[in-house]
Amino acid sequence: MKKTHYSAIAAMSIVIANMIGTGVFTGLGYQLLSIQDFTAIVLLWIVGGFLSLCGAFVYAELGSMFPQSGGEYRYLSDILHPSLGFLSGWISCTIGFTAPLAMSGMAVGNYIKGSIGYGDPLLIGIISLLILTLIHSTNHSASGGFQSIFTILKVLVIIALIIAGFVFGTEDIHKFMPHINTIQQVFSEPFAISLIYVIFAYSGWNASAYIASEIKNPRKNLPISIIGGTIIVTILYVLINMMFLYTAPINELMVDITTMLPKELVVIAGSKFLPPFIVSISGFIIAFMLISSMSSMVVAGPRVLREMLFEYKLLKNVKSKDNIPVSSIWIQTIIALIMMITSTYDTLITFTTVLITIISSLTAIAVIYARFSLKHVERPFKMVGYPATPLLFLMINVWILYHITVSKTQDINIVLAILGLGLIVWGILQFRNKRLLKL
Numbered sequence: 225m226k227k228t229h230y231s232a233i234a235a236m237s238i239v240i241a242n243m244i245g246t247g248v249f250t251g252l253g254y255q256l257l258s259i260q261d262f263t264a265i266v267l268l269w270i271v272g273g274f275l276s277l278c279g280a281f282v283y284a285e286l287g288s289m290f291p292q293s294g295g296e297y298r299y300l301s302d303i304l305h306p307s308l309g310f311l312s313g314w315i316s317c318t319i320g321f322t323a324p325l326a327m328s329g330m331a332v333g334n335y336i337k338g339s340i341g342y343g344d345p346l347l348i349g350i351i352s353l354l355i356l357t358l359i360h361s362t363n364h365s366a367s368g369g370f371q372s373i374f375t376i377l378k379v380l381v382i383i384a385l386i387i388a389g390f391v392f393g394t395e396d397i398h399k400f401m402p403h404i405n406t407i408q409q410v411f412s413e414p415f416a417i418s419l420i421y422v423i424f425a426y427s428g429w430n431a432s433a434y435i436a437s438e439i440k441n442p443r444k445n446l447p448i449s450i451i452g453g454t455i456i457v458t459i460l461y462v463l464i465n466m467m468f469l470y471t472a473p474i475n476e477l478m479v480d481i482t483t484m485l486p487k488e489l490v491v492i493a494g495s496k497f498l499p500p501f502i503v504s505i506s507g508f509i510i511a512f513m514l515i516s517s518m519s520s521m522v523v524a525g526p527r528v529l530r531e532m533l534f535e536y537k538l539l540k541n542v543k544s545k546d547n548i549p550v551s552s553i554w555i556q557t558i559i560a561l562i563m564m565i566t567s568t569y570d571t572l573i574t575f576t577t578v579l580i581t582i583i584s585s586l587t588a589i590a591v592i593y594a595r596f597s598l599k600h601v602e603r604p605f606k607m608v609g610y611p612a613t614p615l616l617f618l619m620i621n622v623w624i625l626y627h628i629t630v631s632k633t634q635d636i637n638i639v640l641a642i643l644g645l646g647l648i649v650w651g652i653l654q655f656r657n658k659r660l661l662k663l
Contacts, residue, residue: 232445234368235432237375238520239453244378244460245324245517246331247425247573249510250486252465253479254421258414262469263402267410269465271620272422273458276429278617279584280454281607282591283430284447288605289594291442294531295433296587303590303598307650312583313532314646316434320583321525322556323576324427326563328518329353331486332511338488339507349564352515353522357557360522361550371523374516381509382460385490389467392497397470416627423624424577425461428517429454430584434524438547443604471496526552536653574635578628579642585621588614 230238252265259265286299297316301309332352333345359370409415432449436442439449468477471493479487491506498506530549591614594601607613629636 229440230368230435230438231372231440232448234372235435235439235445235449236453237368237372238435238523239429239431239449240379240457241371241375241516241520242428242431242524243426243453243457243517244382245425245428245514246327246486247421247427248461248464249331249489249513251421251425252468252489253477253487255418256474256478257481259409259418260474261403261406261409262399263406264409264415265469266400266462266466267406268415268418268422269462270458272419272426273454273461275423275617275620276426276454276458277451278613278620279588280429280450281609281613282584282588282617283433284450284605285603285607286587286591286594287433287436287446287450288443289598289601289603291436291439291446292531293435293437293527295430295436295528296583296590297528297531299587299590300583303594304586307647308586310532310536310650310653311643311646312586313528314649315579315583315642316525316528317532317556318559318646319576319579319642320427321521321528322560322563324424325353325518325521325525325556325560327573328514328521329560329564332514332518335488335507335511335514337507338491339505339511346564350561353518353557353560353564356515356519356522357553360519361548361553371516371519374512374519378513378516379456379460381513382464385494386460386463386467388497389471389493393467393471394496399469400466413627413631416624417631419624420574420577420628423581424573426454426457427576427580428520428524429457431520431524434527438527447605468493522553522557526556529555537657574628574632575639575642578625578636578639581621581625582639582643585618585625588617588621 255265255268259268283295286303290298290302292298294313295316297309297313299309300312329349329352330345331349333343333347333349336348337343337345430450432439432446432453436446439445468489472489472495476492477487477489479485488507488510490510491503494506495503502509526549529552533552591607592611595610
């Protein structure tokens, strides 16, 4: 039977949907705790977009060289060392996709309950995740079609919110003018720490790299999907955060320091300019947008796990007849369900951001090293601005990691424990495979 593939539009939809999730609807509330200069806030989201675009160029070049599924698991294994590849896959499977998936599921439940006034948020989130898992366990046509439709509708809803907010908002536009201390805030530690929430919101710009072998003409369409998706989301993120600031007072948007729980920014801002009926169902609207994000993570994450299970001989058969990694999809869903039941929101954001930043930094090193060590490998796509692009990506990542390490030492210790455990598991699997070869 002829294999089907994800189209370029479906691949870009997966990137866009993977990026636009809980982060952009909650991050501003945390940032306002330490930064209240509107220009600095807008620059936060511009810097996040620029950083993501630099990363997108890195992954686009590597993806055109290695058009196999798995993302940085494939790149780091083939270019640097299998242990680093395994570590990136370990992070993707344990935190990178499962944590955002769990948080989105939790948020979907809360938003739907907030709209209808009853129901168990956890149960709603669990049912949503299970339905998406069933859809993406079928075939590429159903999976890609569902993803494309939901992503297009989500983008249209966000554009409508942005336009309505700026047309009917009543805050002073002059608040976005830079002040005398704007530059000082941009280079401050609070700015670097606030980037945690920005990077988390932008995470997912590399989503199509995980499904490369299932994209039609991946050497051409993978770079288009990653770069195009990142540019679109950057524009939307900057505008929607400006809309939040333009329509609602800071004290209403800011996270309550006593609970540190995320606020419903769309509901708060929407109440200032939307009709009451629309505000009353805004929870459904946000849940709808988050389901699109969850859907894309159900697609992308399991492809990494499939590659690992296959290479380390942990399962005999990890593919279906349509090349859908059904076993891997369900394993990821089970891990995400456990996180939904046991974890807290803010902690998951920090862990996810730090680990993703570490692995993407290693990938930037890999693309530089590959220019010297793999000179004769075909590169259908070459990044713009090399070597400045990966070096800037690395420098900003190191700057962010430094400030997180200084201010969140306890969280960093747990991150190091996760990395250390991953290396131990890799060592055990290497020992096991060597013994199997001798038998």
